[in-house]
Amino acid sequence: MSLSETPSLAACPACVAAPAAGALAENAIPKDVHITLSLPAIHCSACIAGVERALMADPEVVAARVNLTLKRAQIEAAPGVEASDMIDLLTRSGFEAHEMDAGALSATQADRAGRDLLMRMAVAGFAMMNVMLLSVAVWSGAEGATRDMFHWISAAIALPAVAFSAQPFFLHAWTALRVGRLNMDVPISLAIALALVTSLWETSLSGEHAYFDAAITLTFFLLAGRYLDHRTRAVARSAAQVLSALEVPRAWRVVDGQEARVAVAVLRVGDLIRVRPGGRMPVDGEIYEGTSELDRSLLTGETLPVFAEPGLAVSAGEVNLTGPLLVRATAVGRDTSLHRMADLVAIAESGRSRYTSLADRAAKLYAPGVHILSVLAFLGWLAWSGDLRVALNIAAAVLIITCPCALGLAVPAVTTAASGRLFRRGLLIKEATALERLAEVDMVVFDKTGTLTAGMPLPVNLEAFTAGELSIALALAQESSHPLSMAIAQAARAADVVPAEVTQITEAPGYGTEGRWQDQVVRLGRAGWAGSGESAQTAAWLLIGATPARAFAFDETLRPGAAQAVAALQARGLRVALLSGDGAGAVSAIAARLGIDDWQAAALPQDKSDRIAALRDAGHKVLMVGDGLNDTAALAAAHVSISPASALDAARVASDIVLLGHDLEPLAEAVGTAQLATKRIRQNFGIATWYNVIAVPLAVAGFATPLIAALAMSISSITVSLNALRVRVR
Amino acid sequence: MNVLAYLIPISLILGGLGLVGFLFTLRTRQYDDPEGDAQRILSDEWDDHPKP
Numbered sequence A: 001m002s003l004s005e006t007p008s009l010a011a012c013p014a015c016v017a018a019p020a021a022g023a024l025a026e027n028a029i030p031k032d033v034h035i036t037l038s039l040p041a042i043h044c045s046a047c048i049a050g051v052e053r054a055l056m057a058d059p060e061v062v063a064a065r066v067n068l069t070l071k072r073a074q075i076e077a078a079p080g081v082e083a084s085d086m087i088d089l090l091t092r093s094g095f096e097a098h099e100m101d102a103g104a105l106s107a108t109q110a111d112r113a114g115r116d117l118l119m120r121m122a123v124a125g126f127a128m129m130n131v132m133l134l135s136v137a138v139w140s141g142a143e144g145a146t147r148d149m150f151h152w153i154s155a156a157i158a159l160p161a162v163a164f165s166a167q168p169f170f171l172h173a174w175t176a177l178r179v180g181r182l183n184m185d186v187p188i189s190l191a192i193a194l195a196l197v198t199s200l201w202e203t204s205l206s207g208e209h210a211y212f213d214a215a216i217t218l219t220f221f222l223l224a225g226r227y228l229d230h231r232t233r234a235v236a237r238s239a240a241q242v243l244s245a246l247e248v249p250r251a252w253r254v255v256d257g258q259e260a261r262v263a264v265a266v267l268r269v270g271d272l273i274r275v276r277p278g279g280r281m282p283v284d285g286e287i288y289e290g291t292s293e294l295d296r297s298l299l300t301g302e303t304l305p306v307f308a309e310p311g312l313a314v315s316a317g318e319v320n321l322t323g324p325l326l327v328r329a330t331a332v333g334r335d336t337s338l339h340r341m342a343d344l345v346a347i348a349e350s351g352r353s354r355y356t357s358l359a360d361r362a363a364k365l366y367a368p369g370v371h372i373l374s375v376l377a378f379l380g381w382l383a384w385s386g387d388l389r390v391a392l393n394i395a396a397a398v399l400i401i402t403c404p405c406a407l408g409l410a411v412p413a414v415t416t417a418a419s420g421r422l423f424r425r426g427l428l429i430k431e432a433t434a435l436e437r438l439a440e441v442d443m444v445v446f447d448k449t450g451t452l453t454a455g456m457p458l459p460v461n462l463e464a465f466t467a468g469e470l471s472i473a474l475a476l477a478q479e480s481s482h483p484l485s486m487a488i489a490q491a492a493r494a495a496d497v498v499p500a501e502v503t504q505i506t507e508a509p510g511y512g513t514e515g516r517w518q519d520q521v522v523r524l525g526r527a528g529w530a531g532s533g534e535s536a537q538t539a540a541w542l543l544i545g546a547t548p549a550r551a552f553a554f555d556e557t558l559r560p561g562a563a564q565a566v567a568a569l570q571a572r573g574l575r576v577a578l579l580s581g582d583g584a585g586a587v588s589a590i591a592a593r594l595g596i597d598d599w600q601a602a603a604l605p606q607d608k609s610d611r612i613a614a615l616r617d618a619g620h621k622v623l624m625v626g627d628g629l630n631d632t633a634a635l636a637a638a639h640v641s642i643s644p645a646s647a648l649d650a651a652r653v654a655s656d657i658v659l660l661g662h663d664l665e666p667l668a669e670a671v672g673t674a675q676l677a678t679k680r681i682r683q684n685f686g687i688a689t690w691y692n693v694i695a696v697p698l699a700v701a702g703f704a705t706p707l708i709a710a711l712a713m714s715i716s717s718i719t720v721s722l723n724a725l726r727v728r729v730r
Numbered sequence B: 001m002n003v004l005a006y007l008i009p010i011s012l013i014l015g016g017l018g019l020v021g022f023l024f025t026l027r028t029r030q031y032d033d034p035e036g037d038a039q040r041i042l043s044d045e046w047d048d049h050p051k052p
Helices: A013-027 A045-056 A083-092 A108-139 A144-165 A167-178 A185-204 A212-245 A337-351 A358-385 A388-402 A405-424 A434-439 A467-477 A483-494 A562-571 A584-594 A605-617 A629-637 A649-654 A666-701 A706-729 B004-027 B034-040
Strands: A033-038 A061-067 A072-077 A098-100 A250-255 A258-263 A272-275 A284-289 A292-295 A306-308 A325-331 A427-429 A443-446 A503-508 A512-517 A520-525 A539-544 A550-555 A575-579 A598-600 A622-625 A640-644 A657-659
Touching: A033 A083, A045 A061, A045 A072, A045 A083, A045 B034, A083 A098, A108 A144, A108 A167, A108 A212, A108 A706, A108 B004, A144 A167, A144 A185, A144 A212, A144 B004, A167 A185, A167 A212, A185 A212, A185 A358, A185 A388, A212 A388, A212 A405, A212 A427, A212 A706, A358 A388, A358 A405, A358 A666, A388 A666, A388 A706, A405 A427, A405 A434, A405 A666, A405 A706, A434 A640, A434 A666, A443 A605, A467 A483, A467 A512, A467 A520, A467 A539, A483 A539, A483 A550, A512 A539, A562 A575, A562 A584, A562 A666, A575 A584, A584 A598, A605 A622, A605 A629, A622 A629, A629 A640, A629 A649, A640 A649, A657 A666, A666 A706
Parallel strands: A443 A575, A443 A622, A575 A598, A622 A640, A640 A657
Antiparallel strands: A033 A072, A033 A098, A061 A072, A250 A258, A250 A272, A272 A325, A284 A325, A292 A306, A427 A657, A503 A512, A512 A520, A520 A539, A539 A550
16 A cells, blocks of 8 residues: 555654554455345346346456345455445346345344244244144054054154254253243243153053154144244344435545545444434544534434534534534444443333243243142042152143143244234334234424424525525525525425625525525525524524524424324323423424324433333333334333434334334324234133133143144134234224 | 054155254254345346356
8 A cells, every 4th residue: 555655744643654554454364255245226127137237247257146025136246346336236236235234133143043943943843843743643543553553653653753842941950940930931841751650651551642743742832822922023123224325324434634434333433434414423522624504403303403523522423514524533333322222221121121021921820820730630640640740641641631822822823923014014023022022102292303304494484585595595495405505495496586786696504505695695594694594493593694694593393293193192082291402482383283292302412211111100101103212211211212214223123113114194093903903912811711711620620632732722722823913903 | 554654754854854954944044035045036147057
């Protein structure tokens, strides 16, 4: 690298050190690069062929493969190829493409767990079918040596199959028992093991009843439940990963006046970083050069832009609005304020009441009950008949009949159906118990900036200006890309205003735009610069010559569906509150527009999570909806939390549910679906209980045969699954 | 009933073949892109000779 040899004119020692780091990296052996692109628009075989042909036509590309299910392309290319080159290549061929951060897509582990479950299910399914066929012969009256032979063959198939397939249950049961707890897997493991042992014993004595078929069927059905559960969570997890992976962190590092695009991960303290208008601060730092305005709404909830000049401290996540800035990094990576917020989240999470899922609560009632019943049946029969073999057989029959086959399916089948339905409405369920918690909610707390409001601010007092003034404002505003200027320009054009003849227009970054109109100086920008006092509301000031400056006042636009969502939630009888870091004026205006009586302004992150904690202690189950860094702790403290996809990564990680679309309207329906799903789960528990109430007396009385056990198990599992599917339809 | 001595091993071996086949598809990651594979079969790109 020639840069490191040229004498450095930079004033800082770190600027000299930076090229050395670059030279180090250059010494590494060049490797093929792997690039992952997201292709949201592909849908057909022609698209697959087109993308692959376009990519392979580039001599630098070694291999390219499109995955239509995930709508992604995996590219292996020669060293030095950038993802942006590939995106350009595809855009020229007419395919929309976005870069994805391969590091954030760590789906391989979840993949492996899923394939492992599927393999165990396949083995259990194979064994089940064979053993069932042999059992049919026994049920239809095979006797003597034939029956014994069938039992032995069944044993030879079932024993290794169960030993392999049921391992997840044995492991879970063992980990629970070791710490002295009971979970659903304990009765499952006990039933399977006891069934196999008594059946082996019976078979060796050429007895009549063997439960090999029941043991392996049980394993198969329960594995099916586990697999459903795993898939639901894997789908949600990979979709959440895609959201993070689409934000590839890149920054422009300035070394000796040369700009280079680098990954944020390689930035060091002391590096100079160029942040363009519209860009987000990649690190914490101090402004070194340039003036501009900063939008801190994602961090603090304030909508009023902050004036930025050299010396001002900036935090990662703030958005630069007008002028290019040169920032010297003071903290990078994990030390940035963005990451320090994680401590607050950890504290808030430790305060979250530990929620026990419905399945765990059912297991807590169920597991001891089943064991006591089985032991009582064993002791009763032992006392009455004095025959250990009969007593053990009855005990095994009781355990198998009561085994939570339907219970194991009851929850995953419903959550799979409900998550699928909500996913189609644009809601991503990240946590397993989020649906159950959402169903219990009795109060909803919204954040304002970025959650209820979004997009462009709206000028509200255009009619206070004359047509002449508006035409000057439009002429100045259309030269700037500042959000307020763009809003004025759009509103003025909509009112059929024609721009005035303003000459020598220049933009003063951080202040506003200036020009000359009929030999007078005209300015549109910040209050102090346009010659006026500060205002509490978001405003842009228009100065024409010597007349006093006047302000365009702005109101925020509501996110689509916000009003409907709030109204629908209130109609469901939920209390709605607004908690914002913004000033009182802006918050009360939005609260009044949405019909929210309970609002609090200027709330710091700590205030927000304290308020949530206070509500929780008062017995409320709070749903928190927020997007900013200042909401993260509150999101983690709430009973259940939702964040929009536009939220910062940290906020999305802290929340249980992510809203994928821009519209807030599905929120109310999500609460309804969650309540419906919980109702179905309870119904399923009810169905499973009724089967037990009917079948257990039979088993205790000694009338249960392997045939009855197989029938009860299959019928209850099928009813429970069908009941769960009703969530999907309605 | 002597026929059972042949039929049972045969049925087990046939079933086992199916199981081995399924495990093979699972190990060679044939379920990663079901939609893409369904569409690729319709493409006539490699009809004349296999993909190199």
